Amino acid sequence: MLSAIGSAFNLTPTSRRDGLKEDIEKLDRKLRWIQATVEEVENREIHDEAVKLWLQELKCLAGDAEDVLDECHYEILRCQLEVKPAGRAVLSGQVTHSISNSAIINYVSSYLSDSVSLEMGEKISQINSRFDEIARDREALRLTNEDGMRRVGIPSINLSSTSHLLSKDGIFGRSHDKEEIINLLCSGVLEDDEIKYQLKVIPILGMGGIGKTTVAQMVYNDPFVKSRFDVKAWVYVSSEFDIIRLTKEITECVTGKHGNSFDGFSKNQEVLLNELVGKRMLLVLDDVWDVTQDDWETFFLPLRAAQVVRVLATSRNEAVTEASDTVSPYRLYLLPQRDCLKLFYHYAFGGEGMREGECSLDNGKEIIKRCGRLPLAIKCIARALRYNKNQYVWRDILYSELWEFDEFDPIFRSLKISYYHLHPKLRDCFLFCSLFPKGSRLRKISIIYMWIAHGFVLPKGRKSAEDIGEEYLAELQLRFFIEPCTKGSFRLHDVIYDLARSLSGGEIHTIMDEKSSEIPEKIRHLYIKKGNNSFQSFRPERLRTLFNAPLSTHGSFIDLYMIYGQCVSLD
Numbered sequence: 298m299l300s301a302i303g304s305a306f307n308l309t310p311t312s313r314r315d316g317l318k319e320d321i322e323k324l325d326r327k328l329r330w331i332q333a334t335v336e337e338v339e340n341r342e343i344h345d346e347a348v349k350l351w352l353q354e355l356k357c358l359a360g361d362a363e364d365v366l367d368e369c370h371y372e373i374l375r376c377q378l379e380v381k382p383a384g385r386a387v388l389s390g391q392v393t394h395s396i397s398n399s400a401i402i403n404y405v406s407s408y409l410s411d412s413v414s415l416e417m418g419e420k421i422s423q424i425n426s427r428f429d430e431i432a433r434d435r436e437a438l439r440l441t442n443e444d445g446m447r448r449v450g451i452p453s454i455n456l457s458s459t460s461h462l463l464s465k466d467g468i469f470g471r472s473h474d475k476e477e478i479i480n481l482l483c484s485g486v487l488e489d490d491e492i493k494y495q496l497k498v499i500p501i502l503g504m505g506g507i508g509k510t511t512v513a514q515m516v517y518n519d520p521f522v523k524s525r526f527d528v529k530a531w532v533y534v535s536s537e538f539d540i541i542r543l544t545k546e547i548t549e550c551v552t553g554k555h556g557n558s559f560d561g562f563s564k565n566q567e568v569l570l571n572e573l574v575g576k577r578m579l580l581v582l583d584d585v586w587d588v589t590q591d592d593w594e595t596f597f598l599p600l601r602a603a604q605v606v607r608v609l610a611t612s613r614n615e616a617v618t619e620a621s622d623t624v625s626p627y628r629l630y631l632l633p634q635r636d637c638l639k640l641f642y643h644y645a646f647g648g649e650g651m652r653e654g655e656c657s658l659d660n661g662k663e664i665i666k667r668c669g670r671l672p673l674a675i676k677c678i679a680r681a682l683r684y685n686k687n688q689y690v691w692r693d694i695l696y697s698e699l700w701e702f703d704e705f706d707p708i709f710r711s712l713k714i715s716y717y718h719l720h721p722k723l724r725d726c727f728l729f730c731s732l733f734p735k736g737s738r739l740r741k742i743s744i745i746y747m748w749i750a751h752g753f754v755l756p757k758g759r760k761s762a763e764d765i766g767e768e769y770l771a772e773l774q775l776r777f778f779i780e781p782c783t784k785g786s787f788r789l790h791d792v793i794y795d796l797a798r799s800l801s802g803g804e805i806h807t808i809m810d811e812k813s814s815e816i817p818e819k820i821r822h823l824y825i826k827k828g829n830n831s832f833q834s835f836r837p838e839r840l841r842t843l844f845n846a847p848l849s850t851h852g853s854f855i856d857l858y859m860i861y862g863q864c865v866s867l868d
Contacts, residue, residue: 320421321369324362327428331359336721351431353802358427360821360839363752365420467643468515470636471508475515478627482516482579482607483525496597496622498608500585502615503629505792506673509611512629513581516609526607527576531583533788535736538588540596544569547580570599577605584736584791585612593620613791631670634662640672641665644679667711673777673792674711680776681718712796715776725753726769727778730789731797732805732822732842738786741770751841 338352481499503509516522517531530550532543541562548565549555551572578600588596600606610617618626632640641661664682668674716724726748733739745766748754754766770787773779779787789797798805804821816823822842 320418320425321366323425324365324421327425328359328362328366331355331362331428335359355431356802357819357839358424358431360841361427362424364839365417365424368420369417467640468511469639469643470632471512471515474512474627474629475519478512478516478609479519479522481624481627482609483522495604496600496606496608498610498620498623500618500623500626501609501611501629502618502626503613504671505613505795506671506790507629507631508672509613509629510583511672513583513609513611517579517581522579525577526579528573528578528603529580530578531581533583533736533738533782534585535791536586536734537736538585538592538596540592541565543582543596544599548572566599570602573600573603576603578603578607580606580608582608582610585610585617586614587616588620590620597622632672634665634670637665637668637670637672637675638662641675641679644676645682647683669711671711673790677715677777678711681715709796709799712793713800716778716796716800719776719778722753723769723772725751727773728797728801728805729753729822729842730779731794731801732807732824732844734807734809734824734826735791735794736788738782738788741767741785741787745770747842 335352335356338348338355478499478501482497501509501513517529523529528551530547532546532550534543544562544565548569551569580600597606610623615626617623638661641664645661664678665675668678716727719727729748729751730739730744742763745754745763748766748769749762754762754769756762757765760768770779774781774787778789778793780790781787803817803819806817806820806822807824808816809826819839821839823840824844
């Protein structure tokens with residue numbers, strides 16, 4: 298590697314800035330110290346606000362140091378291209394795309410121009426000064442290696458290729474709910490063949506993480522239900538009731554044709570209408586947040602060709618019941634204690650059962666109680682404990698200080714503990730997924746490439762970075778931090794999404810409308826909905842990811858220069 302980089306600089310240095318090499322060496326050492334310190338502190342239960350602010354500043358400094366070293370990396374690549382003889386193509390492999398910090402130290406200080414050397418030296422000097430200030434703050438705060446209770450049982454990454462599929466032995470306590478909803482759903486479906494159009498919307502209401510989607514899946518896949526309907530479709534709605542997208546996806550479900558087979562909203566409505574003439578249809582609208590009466594009526598226009606339409610709409614919003622054609626909602630409540638215990642031990646032990654000395658029934662009951670008897674929280678923390686079956690580990694988690702915070706939201710308490718039992722590399726990957734709007738369906742391969750661009754995923758041994766990224770996704774899915782959608786895509790459950798945003802430390806920001814156009818100065822990852830002009834006056838300092846901003850039509854030349862110079866991931 299070093300010889301390859303050295304051969305690229307077949308130049309005589311015109312001016313060497315004394316001390317720059319030493320500054321870069323010093324910066325590299327400090328960056329490694331910062332990264333180790335951040336990882337250590339994040340694995341402790343720190344609740345002092347002053348310490349949290351100190352940690353946030355330390356992470357910010359680490360990002361700035363990485364930016365400076367990336368800039369050095371860029372200068373090496375630029376020089377490699379400039380030294381090629383005029384008119385001669387650069388052959389594959391001649392440009393070094395991955396340069397270690399040690400290579401930067403050995404070569405950049407010798408071959409940078411005077412102006413660039415001066416600029417780099419000033420940036421490094423500022424970072425070193427900030428580092429010294431932060432180190433003094435640590436002393437003032439009297440932080441030691443013993444501060445904060447150590448979070449026990451942080452596992453090494455033991456990645457599994459097992460995919461998570463909803464199975465009958467993984468569902469407990471919802472059989473009665475399923476039967477009640479089926480009775481509501483199928484009542485009158487086959488009673489009158491002469492009826493021209495019959496629509497009934499059944500809302501399934503409950504708090505986040507209680508199992509609304511699971512119950513809807515149980516009903517949707519029930520053989521009796523299948524026999525009562527000619528056509529079935531399932532669509533995920535989320536916070537925006539997008540009629541165009543929903544109509545397209547329903548049309549794809551009904552026809553079995555995907556992609557751009559039917560371009561345009563009107564064409565999709567026409568195709569859907571023709572497909573449904575005289576049929577009995579079951580439609581599941583999963584995770585409905587809000588819908589106006591006008592949108593509701595427009596959405597159902599092509600469905601009026603069907604003889605019977607039954608709609609299951611899962612939601613946390615009581616207002617959904619106010620839409621026309623809805624019946625009294627079916628409400629899901631917390632699981633009974635005995636079913637919670639079955640669910641917990643199923644995911645904690647994988648059906649193997651307890652072995653002597655591994656844990657205790659009392660500890661399991663108390664953990665369930667602290668999870669608020671919410672299925673999603675129980676499954677997440679059970680998966681975390683599956684990697685640590687020692688009874689002492691369970692006790693440490695049970696008496697963790699984290700349970701004392703967020704006292705009004707038991708699901709967040711348990712999910713945070715599950716999050717902190719992820720390997721640090723997985724944490725970064727998980728938090729990055731919350732950049733996109735809530736409910737987004739994310740393409741696995743696209744997310745993996747973004748992780749790689751940010752250095753969250755690195756090749757290991759004979760495995761490529763792409764292979765490692767696939768394993769990271771499998772692990773996050775196994776631990777219920779992501780949910781599979783269609784083949785090659787996934788999404789974050791709304792509650793998990795909220796968790797990720799609360800833990801991102803303000804580094805991730807999403808702008809969906811003009812009302813939310815204020816952009817924090819220190820963000821590192823930004824998503825702007827297409828058509829939003831908030832980007833025009835934005836001056837990024839630490840931005841690493843930019844999505845959907847209208848770069849070609851808004852902003853001055855200097856704006857675009859700043860963006861392209863800062864980001865490692867653009868869309």
